[in-house]
Structure formats: C-alpha cells, structure tokens
Amino acid sequence: MAEINFIVILLIATVTAATPLMLASLGELVAERSGVLNLGVEGMMLVGASVAFAVAASSGSLLLGTVCGALAGALMSLVFAFLTLSCMANQVATGLALTIFGIGVSAYIGSGFTGVSLEVSGPLVVPFISDVTILGTFLLGLEPLTYVTIVLFFCVRWFLYKSRPGLMLRAVGDVPDAAHAIGFSVLGVRYLAVMFGGAMAGVAGAFLSVYYTPVWVENMTAGRGWIAVALVVFAAWNPTRIMFGALLFGGVTILQFHIQSANLGIPTQFLTMLPYAATIAVLVIISSDRARILLNTPASLAVPFRP
Amino acid sequence: MKVIYGVARPDAGTILWEGKPEVVGSPAYARRLGIGMVFQHFSVFPALTVLENILLLSPKGTRRQELAARISELSQEYGLPVNPDATVGMLSVGERQRVEIVRCLLQEPKLLILDEPTSVLTPQAIQELFVMLTRLADAGHSILYISHKLHEIRQLCDTATILRHGKVVATVDPRQETDASLAHHMLGTLVPSLSKGTSAESGAQRLIVESLSRRAETVHGVDLENINLTVFGGEILGIAGITGNGQAELLEAVSGEWQSPSARNVCIDGTAAARLGVTRRRRLGLVYIPEERLGQGSVPGMSLVKNGLLTVQVGKFVRWGVIRMDAVRQFASKCIEEFDVRPATYAISAEALSGGNLQKFIVGRELLQAPGVVVAAQPTWGLDVGAAQSIRQILLKLRASGVAILVISEDLDELLELCDRIAVMANGRISEARAVGETSIAEIGRLMSGEHEPVPANAAGA
Structure with missing residues (x-):
C-alpha cells in the first residue's frame, strides 16, 4: 500500500509540475497555428505570475489573482499583436523584446511581495470520487486549475480540428492570402489567437506563483516559457504531443527532485537541467518524420500579412 | 475577374x-x-x-x-x-x-x-x-x-471577348472565327507558327531511364513501377499524362533530387548516374527546368544576377573563393538579351517578372550552359500564347543542335506539336513511346486514364 501511495504521489506531482507547461504551450499552439510566432511566452508568464500573486496576496482571493494573471498576459500579448500585426514589426525580434520587457515589469510588480506567502486553500473535495481509494487520492491531490487545464486541452483540440472557427484559424495560418480572398479577416483571427495565447501564458504564470510554489520569486518561471515555445515546435503543432511533452517535463522534474534528495553526489545544476534536456531530446526523436512536420507546420508562421 | x-x-x-x-x-x-x-x-x-x-x-x-x-x-x-x-x-x-x-x-x-x-x-x-x-x-x-486555348473557346463559347493588355480589343462570335483569326486579335500580330525544322538525327542514346521503380515517400505519392525510356540526341520525347500519376517522382529521380540505390537506373550520355546528386548530374550535361518557376526554378526575392548564378557550375564564376560579380552580371545580361527577357534589366528580382519572362530567363540560364540533356516540366504552364510559343521555339532550336530533350506536360496539343515521340504516364507506369504521327489524341487519352491496365470501376474518371 505504501508503494502505491508513493506512486500516486509521484503522479500527482508530475501532472502538477506539467500544468504550467500545458497551459502556456496550448496557448502558443493556437497563436502559431494562426501564423504568429510569439517568442514572448516567458515574459507573459512572468507578468502573469507577478500580477496574479500581487492580486491574490492583496485581496486574499486566489481565483481573482488567477483571472488578473490571465488578463495581464492577454494585455502583454495585445501589445505584441499590435506591433507585429498592425505595425508589421518582425515577430521574432518583437517576441524577444516582449520577454525582456516582461522580466523587468514582473520584477517591478513583484518587488513589494518578495517574502510574502499566500494562504493556500485546502484540497478540493469532490463527493463520490473521494471514496475510491487510489483514484480518489490521485484526483483529490490535483489542483483545481489542473482539471481546468485538462478540460482546456480537449477544448483546444476540438476547436482546432472539429470546429469551423478552428478550421478558419488553420486556414489563416496556412495561406493568409487565400483566406483573405475567401473573405476571412486574417488580422482579426490572428489578434484573437495571439490574445488567447497571452491569456494562457498568464494563467500558466499564475499557476506557478499562486498554486505551485505560493511565493513570488523574481524570474521564477526559470525558462518554462521557452520550453513551452520549443514544445509547440517539436510536438509538430499537435496538441496531444504537447500534452505528452509537458508530462515528460513534469515527470523528469519530479524525478530529479527525488534524486537530489537522495544525495547521490550529482551536481544539482546538472539535475535541474535534466527536464529541459530530456523533453527536447525525446520530442526531437519522436518528431523526426520530416514529411509530417512539413505538413503540420503553419506555412505562413512568422510571415507578416499585408492585406 | x-x-x-x-x-x-x-x-x-x-x-x-x-x-x-x-x-x-x-x-x-x-x-x-x-x-x-x-x-x-x-x-x-x-x-x-x-x-x-x-x-x-x-x-x-x-x-x-x-x-x-x-x-x-x-x-x-x-x-x-x-x-x-x-x-x-x-x-x-x-x-x-x-x-x-x-x-x-x-x-x-x-x-x-x-x-x-x-x-x-x-x-x-x-x-x-x-x-x-x-x-x-x-x-x-x-x-x-x-482560356488561351483558342479551339476550346471556339468549341464551347457563344460569345468571346478578347483582351489585350487590359483592353477589350474585340467581341466576336467564336464559332465564326478560326484559331488564326482569334490569335490575331489576341496578339495584335500574327502568331509565329512553329517551324519544326529537321532534327539532328544524331541517334545517340543520351538519356536512358531503365527499369526504375520507386516506392512513394508521401502518403499520397505514386509508386513508380518499372519505368523505361530513352531519349535520343536531336529528339524531343514528350510524356503526357495528368499530373499526379508519377511525373513528380520520375522528375526527381531524373534530376537527382532523389537518388536511386541502383546506379544504372538513370544513364546520362553513357554514365550511370542514378546515384549521383543534382550537381554531379549537371556536370554530366543534364539541365532541369522545373515546373515551379518561383521557388524551385528561382529564388523569388533574389535579383536575376544572383538567380543566374544559382545553377551555373560555380567554378566558372569564382576566383580565390570570391564570386566575380562582373562575370555573373555579364552572364545574366547575355541571358536576358538572347532570350528576350523583359524588362531587360538584371537588377530586377525574379518575383517581379511575369511568368513568361521568368520562364524565358530560367530556360536561358540553363541553355547557355550548353547542355546535352534537357528535362523540362510543364515548360509553358500558365504562359500567354506568345511566350509559350517562344519557349517551344527555343526547345526546337535546341533539338536541331543534337540535344536530347524530355518534356513532361499536361498540354497535349503542345506535346503533339513539339515532340517526335510521346509516351503516356498513368498510375506510376509509362506506356511505350510512339512516334507522334503514329498515335492519336483518342489513343493518348485512353492511355492517360490508365486504360491499358485493369482499372477499378470508377477510378478511370474520364
């Protein structure tokens, strides 16, 4: 029984550690499918994290904090969208600038909150499920936001592949000129997609600062935003693969925590690096089918559209 | 429109x-x-x-x-x-x-x-x-x-309006006109009719494709099955067929973009070349005029000078590892001049040219390298009558000088006019090449729909 409990705890930790990556990557996936490459995910996550923490610490409401984190992320992406879509600035350069901007802004917003800790609410009580031992322990241990993330994954997948607006979005990312000729608003679709990506990155940041480690630390996303961008590319713009990659990242993160605590004499810096390296390596291998990648790549990714 | x-x-x-x-x-x-x-x-x-x-x-x-x-x-x-x-x-x-x-x-x-x-x-x-x-x-x-296919207009339409350079030049009843009179309206001048000339009849087997088979690499690609063809010097061999019946796969195998494991599948002037890459096949005298002019035939954003350099054997234009721009410019100018590319400036980017002028430039670039074998895919696709005719005339001139030419086209009229022999591709197989005089449109059409082999009930389409 003890072993089973240990495994369940590991699983909970894995899924929880993977949640911010899932959120940020799914958001970036939608933006990239519409043909916009936003490299500012890291910055948007940081701003989301700091705003969410500040609001949650001031108001006492975690939910309000999370919502504000999402809004902050969306606002950041709106700036990006305006610069790249309306002013046709280079997407790569603008995205990099957005990240640097986000690092600074988040440090400023969070400066008054260093050392503050949040009161964490008790675990979610779901009737019926709580009675089933193992499954119950697993499901109970997850954060509510993780459930939301999993639901969002199915929503995004359904939206992209089954719904008409999703079809439109993919068409816009593929051949914007033809989409324009049919009569779609290319810029409108892209604005919405980029802002969805920003909101998701904001929530991802909020998850880190409000639920995962309920403290604010400068630069606390530690490159997860970059991994989210890489994940989208290496997962060949496929939502299911993104989820797999995020879980892998979460799993290796938890694993290296345990190795660290086991004191095997491996430098901690090396262990901290492991999740990033492992995620990239595995995704590169599973996505080495060139024809498939080409087929999935949004053809107009990072190409400005002039109506 | x-x-x-x-x-x-x-x-x-x-x-x-x-x-x-x-x-x-x-x-x-x-x-x-x-x-x-x-x-x-x-x-x-x-x-x-x-x-x-x-x-x-x-x-x-x-x-x-x-x-x-x-x-x-x-x-x-x-x-x-x-x-x-x-x-x-x-x-x-x-x-x-x-x-x-x-x-x-x-x-x-x-x-x-x-x-x-x-x-x-x-x-x-x-x-x-x-x-x-x-x-x-x-x-x-x-x-x-x-359409620019005048006989189609004559057969199908009730009235025809003829545009030239954005102006209506005539509205006619096409059934009362002839191809020649319609063409006269279109071009303002009389269309130069193709003079086929005599072939050099060198008779040498310059390009041989022998028992080439290839599995399709993409989901909707076509498997090539035992392709055999020979192009003689001084001859134009046409391959008819609807796109998507293995032409792309065959072209890749001939041009060197795809290499066959067995070297004897493709022979260029007697050298087994099927395992050689594109550049080494070019050194053997093979040039390839791809179907996609922007992107494969040229780099859209580059000037004609730079595009001119791309397929030319680099050694000619490089000294001490540095490109001799004056020589490249000279080459581009020569190409523009000899093949009547308009506007006649080499500083213009490839994408700014009209399809016909770009094609003339690409064809010129390849032909100035004195090739032994020319492979052209859809050489006149989407061109206006005048440009198409001049491309065809260039190919015929080349034929007269003893070059072996392979033309893959969907335009049957073009092939009948241009070629000495015609083979037909369908479902990854190729029919035996027939002399143009000994075949008919009806027979080619039957071969195009794959009727020389058992076909499932509705796949034949036509």
Whole structure:
C-alpha cells in the first residue's frame, strides 16, 4: 500500500509540475497555428505570475489573482499583436523584446511581495470520487486549475480540428492570402489567437506563483516559457504531443527532485537541467518524420500579412 | 475577374448584376450573389484536407459526412476524382485544381468563372467538362470561361471577348472565327507558327531511364513501377499524362533530387548516374527546368544576377573563393538579351517578372550552359500564347543542335506539336513511346486514364 501511495504521489506531482507547461504551450499552439510566432511566452508568464500573486496576496482571493494573471498576459500579448500585426514589426525580434520587457515589469510588480506567502486553500473535495481509494487520492491531490487545464486541452483540440472557427484559424495560418480572398479577416483571427495565447501564458504564470510554489520569486518561471515555445515546435503543432511533452517535463522534474534528495553526489545544476534536456531530446526523436512536420507546420508562421 | 469576384476593387465603372448595379465588396458577398470562381492560381489551403477546404466555403452548419458524400457524388458525376480526406498539400497541381472546380460547383453558382480550367484534364475529361458546362449553361447558369486555348473557346463559347493588355480589343462570335483569326486579335500580330525544322538525327542514346521503380515517400505519392525510356540526341520525347500519376517522382529521380540505390537506373550520355546528386548530374550535361518557376526554378526575392548564378557550375564564376560579380552580371545580361527577357534589366528580382519572362530567363540560364540533356516540366504552364510559343521555339532550336530533350506536360496539343515521340504516364507506369504521327489524341487519352491496365470501376474518371 505504501508503494502505491508513493506512486500516486509521484503522479500527482508530475501532472502538477506539467500544468504550467500545458497551459502556456496550448496557448502558443493556437497563436502559431494562426501564423504568429510569439517568442514572448516567458515574459507573459512572468507578468502573469507577478500580477496574479500581487492580486491574490492583496485581496486574499486566489481565483481573482488567477483571472488578473490571465488578463495581464492577454494585455502583454495585445501589445505584441499590435506591433507585429498592425505595425508589421518582425515577430521574432518583437517576441524577444516582449520577454525582456516582461522580466523587468514582473520584477517591478513583484518587488513589494518578495517574502510574502499566500494562504493556500485546502484540497478540493469532490463527493463520490473521494471514496475510491487510489483514484480518489490521485484526483483529490490535483489542483483545481489542473482539471481546468485538462478540460482546456480537449477544448483546444476540438476547436482546432472539429470546429469551423478552428478550421478558419488553420486556414489563416496556412495561406493568409487565400483566406483573405475567401473573405476571412486574417488580422482579426490572428489578434484573437495571439490574445488567447497571452491569456494562457498568464494563467500558466499564475499557476506557478499562486498554486505551485505560493511565493513570488523574481524570474521564477526559470525558462518554462521557452520550453513551452520549443514544445509547440517539436510536438509538430499537435496538441496531444504537447500534452505528452509537458508530462515528460513534469515527470523528469519530479524525478530529479527525488534524486537530489537522495544525495547521490550529482551536481544539482546538472539535475535541474535534466527536464529541459530530456523533453527536447525525446520530442526531437519522436518528431523526426520530416514529411509530417512539413505538413503540420503553419506555412505562413512568422510571415507578416499585408492585406 | 478579380473585380467581379470582389478580391480587387475597380478604379472606375460599375458592375451590373441581374440588371442592378452592385459593388462587390468581398468574395463572400460575391458568393452570396451566386458568383463562383475557379482561380488559375489556386486558393486552396495545403495544410487542410480536401473536405476541410470545401467546408470553409460552405454555409455554416454543414455537416462533414453530408459534405463528403456530396463531394464524392459530384466528383463522380463530372469525372473529377478527388479523395475528400486527402491533405491538399500532398496533391499535385492538377489535383488541386480539381478540388477547386469541385468546390466551386458545390455552391451551385449562377455565374461560374473558370480561369484556364482544362490544363489539367485528359482530352476525354475536357469533353465531359464541356458537356457539363453546356448542361449548366442550358439550365440557366452563366459561365465566364477564360482560356488561351483558342479551339476550346471556339468549341464551347457563344460569345468571346478578347483582351489585350487590359483592353477589350474585340467581341466576336467564336464559332465564326478560326484559331488564326482569334490569335490575331489576341496578339495584335500574327502568331509565329512553329517551324519544326529537321532534327539532328544524331541517334545517340543520351538519356536512358531503365527499369526504375520507386516506392512513394508521401502518403499520397505514386509508386513508380518499372519505368523505361530513352531519349535520343536531336529528339524531343514528350510524356503526357495528368499530373499526379508519377511525373513528380520520375522528375526527381531524373534530376537527382532523389537518388536511386541502383546506379544504372538513370544513364546520362553513357554514365550511370542514378546515384549521383543534382550537381554531379549537371556536370554530366543534364539541365532541369522545373515546373515551379518561383521557388524551385528561382529564388523569388533574389535579383536575376544572383538567380543566374544559382545553377551555373560555380567554378566558372569564382576566383580565390570570391564570386566575380562582373562575370555573373555579364552572364545574366547575355541571358536576358538572347532570350528576350523583359524588362531587360538584371537588377530586377525574379518575383517581379511575369511568368513568361521568368520562364524565358530560367530556360536561358540553363541553355547557355550548353547542355546535352534537357528535362523540362510543364515548360509553358500558365504562359500567354506568345511566350509559350517562344519557349517551344527555343526547345526546337535546341533539338536541331543534337540535344536530347524530355518534356513532361499536361498540354497535349503542345506535346503533339513539339515532340517526335510521346509516351503516356498513368498510375506510376509509362506506356511505350510512339512516334507522334503514329498515335492519336483518342489513343493518348485512353492511355492517360490508365486504360491499358485493369482499372477499378470508377477510378478511370474520364
């Protein structure tokens, strides 16, 4: 029984550690499918994290904090969208600038909150499920936001592949000129997609600062935003693969925590690096089918559209 | 046409639709009015499936299964076979156009605009398309048919308006005209008719493809099965067939983009070359004029000077590891001059040229390298009559000098006019090459639809 409990705890930790990556990557996936490459995910996550923490610490409401984190992320992406879509600035350069901007802004917003800790609410009580031992322990241990993330994954997948607006979005990312000729608003679709990506990155940041480690630390996303961008590319713009990659990242993160605590004499810096390296390596291998990648790549990714 | 379909706006003038002046502000509005259009430069989405492409233009709430059923129904009715679940990016140019035509017909338009629709059809399928168009016209639909194939216009249309450089030059009853008189209106001058000249009859086997087989690498690719062909010096061998029957795969195998494991599959002037890369085959005297002019034949954003350098053996223009720009410029100028590229400036980027002028430049660039074997894919696709004719004339001149030329084209008239012998590709196989005089359009058409082998009931289409 003890072993089973240990495994369940590991699983909970894995899924929880993977949640911010899932959120940020799914958001970036939608933006990239519409043909916009936003490299500012890291910055948007940081701003989301700091705003969410500040609001949650001031108001006492975690939910309000999370919502504000999402809004902050969306606002950041709106700036990006305006610069790249309306002013046709280079997407790569603008995205990099957005990240640097986000690092600074988040440090400023969070400066008054260093050392503050949040009161964490008790675990979610779901009737019926709580009675089933193992499954119950697993499901109970997850954060509510993780459930939301999993639901969002199915929503995004359904939206992209089954719904008409999703079809439109993919068409816009593929051949914007033809989409324009049919009569779609290319810029409108892209604005919405980029802002969805920003909101998701904001929530991802909020998850880190409000639920995962309920403290604010400068630069606390530690490159997860970059991994989210890489994940989208290496997962060949496929939502299911993104989820797999995020879980892998979460799993290796938890694993290296345990190795660290086991004191095997491996430098901690090396262990901290492991999740990033492992995620990239595995995704590169599973996505080495060139024809498939080409087929999935949004053809107009990072190409400005002039109506 | 773009104005009628709402893609571009007129600077002046009005459009009368069913007696009322209309401002067609958007393609969606045009579709609501009942105007459907099949573009020459396709407006399909490569990353989406055929079904999704069509779904995008269907009214909201259309169910996927119903639409799929209607697509197969329609495509069978008109002999335009398309697989609704195929990803468009995997389809050939011809198949993509088929998707466009089907997409248009599904909207049951009152006015159907077709821009050069027949270039991808077999002769039989063209006749069926004409029957279908006539049927649509009889049922009260209007059809605006844009083509440079004059005999099609004469056969199909009730009235013809001839445009030259954006101006209406004549409106005629095409049934009363001849090809020559229509061409005269179009060009303002008389079309230079092709003078075929005599072939050099060197008789040497310059390009041999021998028992070449290849598995398809993409989901919708075609397997090549035991391809054999020989092109003699001083001869033009044509390969007819609808795009997507293995031509792309064969071209890659001949040009060197794909290398066969067995070296004797392709021989260039007696050298087994099937395992050599593109550059080494070029050194053997093979040049390749690809179908895609922008992107494969040239780099769109680069000037003609730089594009001129791309396929030329670099050694000629490099000294001490530095490109001798003056020599490259000279080469580009020579190419522009000899092949009458307009505007006659080498500083212009490839994408700024018209299709015909760019093709002349690409052909010129290759021919100035004194090739022994020329492989040309759809050399006149999408060109106007004048440009197409000059490309053909260049190829004929080359033939007279003893070069072996392989032309792959969907334009059967072109092949019949140009070639000494014609073979037909269907389903990844090739028929035996026949001398042009000993074959007929009907026979080629039968071969094109794959009738020399057992075919499933509805796959033949035409």
